[in-house]
Each structure stands twice: as C-alpha cells, then as structure tokens.
Amino acid sequence: xxxxxxxxxxxxxxxxxxSYDGETLVVKDLNLSLPRGEFLTMLGPSGSGKTTCLMMxxxxxxxxxxxxxxxxxSINNIPPHKRGIGMVFQNYALFPHMTxxxxxxxxxxxxxxxxxxxxxxxxRALDMVQMGKFGGRRPAxxxxxxxxxxxxxxxxxxxxxxxxxxxxxxALDKQLREHMQFEIKRIADNLGITVVYVTHDQTExxxxxxxxxxxxxxxxxxxxxxxxxxxxxxxxFVAQFIGENNTLEGVVKEISGDRCVVQLDGGExxxxxxxxxTKPGERTKVSIRPERVEFKAERLSSEAHLLDAEVLExxxxxxxxxxxxxxxxxxDFIMKCRNAPDQERLTxxxxxxxxxxxxxxxxxxx
Amino acid sequence: MTDATMDxxxxxxxxxxxxxxTPLKRSLARSLRMQKIRALAxxxxxxxxxxxxxxAPIFDMLFRSVENRIVEDTLPxxxxxxxxxxxxxxxxxxxxxxxAVYFDLFLAAEAKKHTRLGTxxxxxxxxISSLFxxxxxxxxxxxxxxxxxxxxxxxxxxxxxxxxxxxxxxxxGQAEIEEAxxxxxxLQGESARGPVGQSWCAVRGVLGAPCAVAPNRTxxxxxxxxxxxxxxxxxxxxxxxxxxxxxxxxGDVLQEEDPWEAVYVAMALDLTDPAIAPRIASYTGPGAEQxxxxxxxxxxxxxxxxxxxxxxxxxxxxxxxVWRTIKVNSGRYTSGYFLNAADLKLGSxxxxxxxxxxxxxxxxxxRTLIMSLxxxxxxxxxxxxxxxxxxxxxxxxxxxxxxxxxLPFWTSLLVRTSAWKVxxxxxxxxxxxxxxxxxxxxxxxxxxxxxxxxxxxxxTHILLPFMILPLYSVMQTIPPSYLRAAKSxxxxxxxxxxxxxxxQSVPGIGAGSILVxxxxxxxxxxxxxxxxxTGTFISNRIAYHISNSLNWGLAAALGTILLVAVLVLYWAxxxxxxxxxxxxxx
Numbered sequence: 001x002x003x004x005x006x007x008x009x010x011x012x013x014x015x016x017x018x019s020y021d022g023e024t025l026v027v028k029d030l031n032l033s034l035p036r037g038e039f040l041t042m043l044g045p046s047g048s049g050k051t052t053c054l055m056m057x058x059x060x061x062x063x064x065x066x067x068x069x070x071x072x073x074s075i076n077n078i079p080p081h082k083r084g085i086g087m088v089f090q091n092y093a094l095f096p097h098m099t100x101x102x103x104x105x106x107x108x109x110x111x112x113x114x115x116x117x118x119x120x121x122x123x124r125a126l127d128m129v130q131m132g133k134f135g136g137r138r139p140a141x142x143x144x145x146x147x148x149x150x151x152x153x154x155x156x157x158x159x160x161x162x163x164x165x166x167x168x169x170x171a172l173d174k175q176l177r178e179h180m181q182f183e184i185k186r187i188a189d190n191l192g193i194t195v196v197y198v199t200h201d202q203t204e205x206x207x208x209x210x211x212x213x214x215x216x217x218x219x220x221x222x223x224x225x226x227x228x229x230x231x232x233x234x235x236x237f238v239a240q241f242i243g244e245n246n247t248l249e250g251v252v253k254e255i256s257g258d259r260c261v262v263q264l265d266g267g268e269x270x271x272x273x274x275x276x277x278t279k280p281g282e283r284t285k286v287s288i289r290p291e292r293v294e295f296k297a298e299r300l301s302s303e304a305h306l307l308d309a310e311v312l313e314x315x316x317x318x319x320x321x322x323x324x325x326x327x328x329x330x331x332d333f334i335m336k337c338r339n340a341p342d343q344e345r346l347t348x349x350x351x352x353x354x355x356x357x358x359x360x361x362x363x364x365x366x
Numbered sequence: 367m368t369d370a371t372m373d374x375x376x377x378x379x380x381x382x383x384x385x386x387x388t389p390l391k392r393s394l395a396r397s398l399r400m401q402k403i404r405a406l407a408x409x410x411x412x413x414x415x416x417x418x419x420x421x422a423p424i425f426d427m428l429f430r431s432v433e434n435r436i437v438e439d440t441l442p443x444x445x446x447x448x449x450x451x452x453x454x455x456x457x458x459x460x461x462x463x464x465x466a467v468y469f470d471l472f473l474a475a476e477a478k479k480h481t482r483l484g485t486x487x488x489x490x491x492x493x494i495s496s497l498f499x500x501x502x503x504x505x506x507x508x509x510x511x512x513x514x515x516x517x518x519x520x521x522x523x524x525x526x527x528x529x530x531x532x533x534x535x536x537x538x539g540q541a542e543i544e545e546a547x548x549x550x551x552x553l554q555g556e557s558a559r560g561p562v563g564q565s566w567c568a569v570r571g572v573l574g575a576p577c578a579v580a581p582n583r584t585x586x587x588x589x590x591x592x593x594x595x596x597x598x599x600x601x602x603x604x605x606x607x608x609x610x611x612x613x614x615x616x617g618d619v620l621q622e623e624d625p626w627e628a629v630y631v632a633m634a635l636d637l638t639d640p641a642i643a644p645r646i647a648s649y650t651g652p653g654a655e656q657x658x659x660x661x662x663x664x665x666x667x668x669x670x671x672x673x674x675x676x677x678x679x680x681x682x683x684x685x686x687x688v689w690r691t692i693k694v695n696s697g698r699y700t701s702g703y704f705l706n707a708a709d710l711k712l713g714s715x716x717x718x719x720x721x722x723x724x725x726x727x728x729x730x731x732x733r734t735l736i737m738s739l740x741x742x743x744x745x746x747x748x749x750x751x752x753x754x755x756x757x758x759x760x761x762x763x764x765x766x767x768x769x770x771x772x773l774p775f776w777t778s779l780l781v782r783t784s785a786w787k788v789x790x791x792x793x794x795x796x797x798x799x800x801x802x803x804x805x806x807x808x809x810x811x812x813x814x815x816x817x818x819x820x821x822x823x824x825x826t827h828i829l830l831p832f833m834i835l836p837l838y839s840v841m842q843t844i845p846p847s848y849l850r851a852a853k854s855x856x857x858x859x860x861x862x863x864x865x866x867x868x869x870q871s872v873p874g875i876g877a878g879s880i881l882v883x884x885x886x887x888x889x890x891x892x893x894x895x896x897x898x899x900t901g902t903f904i905s906n907r908i909a910y911h912i913s914n915s916l917n918w919g920l921a922a923a924l925g926t927i928l929l930v931a932v933l934v935l936y937w938a939x940x941x942x943x944x945x946x947x948x949x950x951x952x
Contacts, residue, residue: 060850080853081862093851097869106865107855158856 009033009069010194011057011162016066018052026052028218030066034196036161039188041197043205044215045241053215054164054198059083070162081110086155086163086193090170092147094139100126100150101135107158125157128187145176152184156191163188165197169204181208202242206230214238231289235276236364239287246293246333248286252277252363260363261305262286266328270305271358276365283366290322290336292360296344300355309333311350321345327354428929431922434700437692439552440483441470445696453690454715463689464672465635468508472628473607475502477553477615489917490702490711491691497682504679506627509670512634513627519659527623531588533653534598534605535621539590546606550614551581586613588620593651597642604632631670637661638669703923727907727924734903735931737818738886744826745833745882746875753837753874758846771834779828783895786824790814790896816898824896829885833878840874876943884932904928 011034018027027049034040042050055061056068059080067074075083094103104122113121126132129149139147148168155163165184169177185208188195199205205212206226214221214229214237222229222238233239240247250264252274260274262284270286277284294300295309312331313324320336323346327333335354337343346352382390438445443466451459474480484498516524523529567577588609595602608629609620636642637660646661676683694712695702702712709725710717719725752771756764774782789795797811806812814820844867852862890905897906904924911921939945 058850058854060853079858080850081856081858083854084856085854087851087854089847089851091845091847093845093847095848095852095866095870106852106857110855110857110861110865154855164854 008035010036010038010071011196012067012069013053013057014067014069016053016056016063016068018049018056018061019064025064025218027056027063030218030220032213032220032223034194036194037192039185039195039197039208039210041199041205041209041212042215043199043202043212043241044221046200048215049218050198050213050215051166054166054196057196058085058087058164084158084160084162086158086160088151088155088163088165088168090167092139092151092168094147094150094154096139098138099135100131100137100139100142103139103150104135104154104157107154111158121157125153128156129153129183144172145180148172148180149183152187156187156193160193162194162196165195167199168197169199169201177204184208206242214241216241232275233287233362233364236285236287236366239285239362239364244290244334244336246288246290246327246330248288248328248330248333249366250284250286252280252282252284254280259358262363264328268305268307268328270307270361272361272363273359275362277363284363285366286361286363288356288361290334291320291338292356293333293335293354294356295335295346295352295354297353300353301357304355304358306353306355309352309354311346311348311352313348314346325352325354427918427922428926429922430919431703431926432699432701433919434486434695434702435552435698436483436486437696438698439555440474440479441467441692441696442549442552443467444470444692448689448693448696451689451693453686453693456686458673458684458686459689461671461673464676464683467683468505468631468672468676469604469628471498471501472505472508472626473549473611474553475505476611476626477550478502479553479555485916486919487691487695489706489920490695491687494682494688494691497680497688501676501679501683508627508672508675508679509631509634510627511667512664512670513630515663515667516630516633516660519663520656523653523656524660525624527625528621529653529656530605530623530625530629531621533651533657534591534594534602535588536591536594537589538592539595539602539606542590542595542603542606543586543588543610546603546610547582547586547614549607550610554581554615581614584614586610586620588613597645597649597651598633598636600632601629601636604629633660634664634670637664700919703919704927706920707923707927727904730902730904730907731927731931733818734887734905734928737822737901737903738883740822741825741829741886742833742879742883744822745830746879748826749830749833749837749878750871750875753834753841756834756838757841757844768838771831774828774831779891780895782828783824783892786820786827786896787815790820790823815896816901818897818901820896820898821893821901821903824892825886825889828892829882832881832885836877836881837871837874840877841871844870872943876939880936880939883935887932888928 011032013030013032016027016030017025019025030049030053032053042053044050052061056063059075059078063076068076070083070085094100095106098106101122104125105118108118108121122135123132126135129152131146131149131153134142134146134150139150142150151168155165168184169180172180181204184195197205197208206229209226211223211225212229213223216237221241222234224232224234229238230243233242236247239245248262248264248270250262250270253261253263253269255274255277258273260272260277261269262272263269264286272284272286300306307327309325309327311323312326315322315324319339321339321343323335323337324331325333325335384390384393386393444463447463447466448459451463471480474483480498480502481495484495487498488495563577563580564583567580570577586609590602590606605625608623608625612618612620612623637646637657643661643665646657649657673684682688705711705717706720707727709720709728711720712718752767756767756771759767787794791797792811792813794815796814797806800806801808801811814823848866848870849862852866853859857865887903888905889903890909893901893903894906894909897903905928908921908924908928911917911924
C-alpha cells in the first residue's frame, strides 16, 4: 500500500481495521498521517469507510485492530469527551433546547470555565462566523447556513486543535454550499487548525483540501493534493471518481519509458502514459479528461495517433461546450471545449478526428 | 412589480381583494367552504355518537350533583306551607304545615315514593328515612274517626264510586285536574312527552312497537262539578288527585271508584269549616241528604288536629330538626351533595364541618392525589430506562422489547391484578422468596397487598405502558448525534445525558405523566381488588355510591370534583410546563 508516514505527524492511523459484524472489514488496514495544520478530506462513495474512520478518530467507534495516535499519544482507550476534538455533524446537532450562545458556552461550561471568560470566548467565536447578533436565538429560528456557522463556531470555541467535519455542507443548497466552503477554509487557515473533512462531493474536496484521501472498499485509493489527484490519478477508480473522465479499454502493445502504445478493443492504436501497466500484453483502461481532448488540426501534434469520431450530441453549458462523441465504439466519449469567441460549434452527425497529448492519456489498471 | 392586480391588492388601503373584486377573505372562505363541509361530514357520525352516548350522559350525571327536585315534587304543599316558618327558632311549624304534610305524604305513600324522599333526606339527617318509611304506612289511619263517621252515615252510598262522582264530578275543573296531573307526573319522576317524543312514538307506532301512552297525554275521562268545587274546595282537589292517580296509575275509571281516605279527611275538613257549614244546610244538589248527614256526624267529633295525628304516627314529627331538614333542603337545587363531598354540611346557620366520624372524602381525595403522584413518579423511574433502551436498540430487538412492553395490554386487567394478588400476598411468591433468601423472617413477612403498597405496585405495573409509549416515541425523534456532539464537546456521559438528552425527552415525560396521572386518579378496579381499606381511591367510593348506597347525587358531586381537580391540574401543568411541550410522538 501507499506509504503515508510523516515524521512530525499530528494524527496517525496505523494498520487500523474496523469490523462491525466480525465477518467483513469496513476499514481494511488504514495507514494515514496528518501534519499539524493540514486540511485533509476523506472522499469516497457511501459505504467506503470514510465516516467510520472519522468516528474512530472522534472516539465514537473503536478500532478493531491497529493504533490511532493524536499528537504522538495513542487515543484508542481515551473516551471521546477527553480527546478534545471539535466536531461538526452532518445535521449540525445543535441542541434545540439551548440558545445559540448556550450551545457555544456548553463545551466551555463542561470545562468549568468562568462565566466572564466564557462569554468572551462565545462572543469571539460568534464574531468569527459573523453571527454576533444571533446569540439569543434558538437553533430552530436560524436558516440552514446560519446553523452551519453556529455548528462550526461551537466546534472551534473551545480551541480544539483538531476539528472533524462529517459532511457538514450536505444539507445546504449549492450556492450557500460554495460560499461556506470558502468560509470554512478561510477560518481553518486563519486559526491554523487541523481539519479532517468527510464528504462525498468531489468539488468540495478539491476546492478545500490540502490533501484528499480517496476511499473505496475500506482502503485509501490515493492520497494526494487536489491537482495531482485530478491530473494524475493512480488507478482507474480514482480516475473515474474524480471529475469527468473518458475511459477506453484495450491491451498494451509496447512500453518505452514514459510512453506506451495501447491497442483498443476496436483495433485503433493510441499513445498513452503507462501508470499502472508494466509490460506489453496487459489489459488496461486508458483514462483521458474531456477538456484535454482536441479536435482542431492546428492543435494536434503531427506524430500523435488520431482517432475518428462522430458527433452525437452538442450541449451548450455556458462556460463550456460539452460534446458527446462516438469514439472507438464508446458512445459516451465526452469532449469539453472552452466557450471562446473563435470556438467552433459542432453539429450532431459531423465526422471529426480527435487526439491528445500522450502524457494526458493515462494507462491504468484494467 | 407593476402588475395591475398587485396594484389593486396592495396599493389600496382597504382589504385585499380577489381578481373579481370580492374581498379576499370572503373569496378564501368560499373556496374553503366545500372542504370544511366535507371534513365536517366525515366527523359527524362520531360526533353524534359521542354527544349522544358520552357527553349527554356525563352532563346528566353532573347535573345530578346539584339537582334536588325530589323534596318539592314529593311534598309540594308542605314546602309552600313551610315558607313562612322560621327554622332558626326552636319551635314547631304551625298546624297548616302538618295538614299539608299529611296530604302530601298520603299521596306519596300511595305512589310508594315516600321512602325515596326518606333516603334523600337521610343523607342530610341520618335516621330520618325510618320516619318517612313508618309514617307512610300509617297515613291511612290519620283522622280515622272522621272517615268512619262519614262512612257510617250511609255505607251503601259512600262506598259507591258513582255516588261520589254524582256529587263531585262534572265537566269543569280542567285547571285543577291538570295541576293534579302534573303533580302526579312529578311525583312519579317521569317527564312529560314533548313534540319530539311524540313524533318518535309515531315512528315506533308505524314500526309496530308503539310506546306506552304518556301520562300527560292520556284522556282522564272525568271532570269536576263547578258547584262542588265552590262548596267543597278541599274535597274537590283531593278528589281530582285521587282521580288522576286512579286513572293513570291503576288504570281504573274514576266513576266506579270509592275514593281513598284523604278525600274523606278533606271532606271532613270542608264540612266542619264554619264558612261552609251553613251552605251545606241549604245545599240541594246531588247527594244533599248524605252530605248533610255526614256534616252532622262529623260535627259531633272534635276538630282534626294534624299535629297530634302526626305525632301519634311518629313522635319524631315533633322534632324541629326534621322540619329544619325539610325546609333547608326544599330548594330545586342543592349544594348539599358538594358540601357532603367536602365533608361539610348545611346547618341552620350556614355551612358547618361534619362530625369527625362522618369525615372521609377530603382524606380520600388527598390519598388519591398523593398515590397517583407516587404512581406517576414510579412509572417515570421505571419507564424511562426502558424507553431509552427501546429507542436506542437496533430495530429487531427493539421490536421484541416493544412486544414485551405491550404484552400487558393483551391480558385482561382483572387477570393482571389478580396475578398481583398471588404475587404479593402474605404467603405469595414475593414473600416466600424473601423468606427463602433470609431477607425477612417467617414472622416478619411483608404486608404488600390490601394496603397502599399493593395499590402502588399493581397500578405502576398496569400504567407503565402509558408512560413508556409516549416516552419512546419522543426519544425516537432525538437523533443520537446530539449525544455524540455533547461528548465531542467535552461532556462526560452523565453531563451529556442530563444537559442534552434529558431536556429533549421532557415532552415525553410530560405526556406520559399526564396520561398516567389522569388514568390513575380515576382508577377503580385495581384499588378495589388490591387496595384493601387503606389503598382505595375516591373512585371506589363513587362506585359504592352509584351501585350500593344509590346516592347518585353524591357520586356525581364526587365525580365533578374529581373532574375539576384534573382540569385544574391540567391547567397548572399548561402554565408551568406548557402544553406545547407535550408530545405523544414525533
């Protein structure tokens, strides 16, 4: 598996396994290290084990095997309330019978903090999320976005160094969600806190994180910064899961250094960058991002292999044109072009030739 | 937004208007009317059912707690005569009161309603019922000399109904007869049949199950003679009452009936009346000869003294307390039942506390209240953890537990209560186990049944589901993330529960407590079976008055107080906790 150890790790998972029923593993051998101040996102489809990892870190689930360390200390046997980890829940979990200010004061109260200090901290936390005037309201009197801010403030008010967020923006509408993404990122950066963020929304993961851990089937498939994750997926799951992706299947014909030739199942031959393939004869899935596909002759390299394509559908999306093509028997091949003044608008039925740079086309595991 | 309709709606200072210019409110009401009618139609059958079979009887029952027509209905003339008598002075009422009570009691005894009055007055003055029962039997013998004297003058004539009718009968006196009839109806405790009843009976007649003829609509087939009414007023009135009774009660024909003693007594009074005697002598109508002979015979006897006559029947009639009781309770409505229910009574100088040995209800009310509170408390203590478990277990096991919780509902209440008798008695399962374990000695077996402990244990068990179910349904709506959030914020298990979970479950506690408390406060069967004497509730007393002592007025008063107490507590609860905070579910 990937070696993700970091020397000055703040949060560490070491060979962590989790099983609920004693028959199947929900989390299989998880190894993960976070330095202080990192914003790490756990991204994956539902059932991939990401929330379980978060719950183990928070202390609401116990690891079946392995060690979880916080600041170098094993926390396996420390109850959740002594871990000092802030947490934002999916549905905010604001206590409905307390006012906003009481909600925020709660963690300070259970830490036996004096009233004046408490009030001061509550005020500061409320100001931080721009909710200074709402201290006297009940959570039910707030909108979803406001509740979200309060939940965030509550997780931060007792100055936790590590804050966990379990799909905190899932219940918000798109615009508010995007706004809150930046807000959360800004606050986290300002405070210098470490954040472990769970989401199944890849845009959210890409825009907010320092690093993203893509989960599937109880394992981390790839742990990398957003740009690397998007541009250099290490396996076909990641390539499929992150962003839009075109997949062509075929067999490796020859490999030389960072180039390989793949013969597609329809007989066409293309150039690709070998990532998960080592020798000729292996089956592979070739991944190419829609925006890296070119069809204009002047932008295609002369020595590259080109493919015949037929336009099936042209969709105007505002900033981009999305064109569905039939390529090498694949009728869901997508090409995206920027909506520039000189951009050509294709019509269905048109026959074109497409191509791409060999390094944009990654030959992954089958 | 410069839309024309918008302008019309909002720019005017007047009411909002719909597009066609009608006020928006009216337009809305019209559009909702059909819906409302449909909703009402769906509710209507149940509404009528509840009104007819539930609310109406309850209100009738509650009305009985103040209703007191029996004294006036049974002794109408006496009540009128007593109006001028001052009960505060330690004197007997005047002769005319005794005369009135004779005629009233005579009729009541004939109708066999005098014991009913005795029972009613016995609630106010213990012992008075035997006076009425005994006196009723002896009414026939009052002024026996006069009755016999009249009869002896011409046995054949006086024992002939037709002869009597020839003197007193005629085709007038409808007012007097109707008065006698309404008195008879009141005495019998029947109600006159109105137009609704009349049409209902018409329907029944068509269906082939006709009603009995209503007393107020029966043709009496007799009248009074105007001459006799002028000459013998008392006799005519008594004759009318006799006539009504004979026709309606016995189904006889007045013209064939020899009247009862009261008519003779009334005639003796008339014949000896100094204002009437001279007119008898000059009377030439039917039966003049016999009347004159009777007048002569009665004149030889001493005048009737009703006070002495009643005293001869029962010495107690000379006790002013009897008359005081009749007068104090002669109103159509009485506070007597309510005072009784509060261990008070109406004395001659206002409300007074009953003697120590008659006080019971305040103590019973207090006991009912306190024990219901204890039962509610034990239900909360025992039910809360179970409800918590139900709400937090995986659904399969929660369902199994729910069946266990509901199991008592599927068993007869009597069986459950009787099972507790087996469990708790001196040599029952619990005591045997304790003795076997050596916790109590053979001689120190615990008294767990036929006392308050028994009632509390059995009723807690029986009412527990009513606490668990609302608690469970409220707890189910509390997401587990609240507890997690509290813990992640640094609260330990207890603080998280007490500060976060518990406050949110309070509405469930409220709903459960109201249910359990209101059920407990009116519970009857269980306290009756396991409560012994110290563990019974007010409802057991109510049941006793309904079915044993037949003092329905008192039972109704106790029930009304219970109802009011529950409403007051409900109101107080609403003020303190707020009824919005009561949830029976999500």
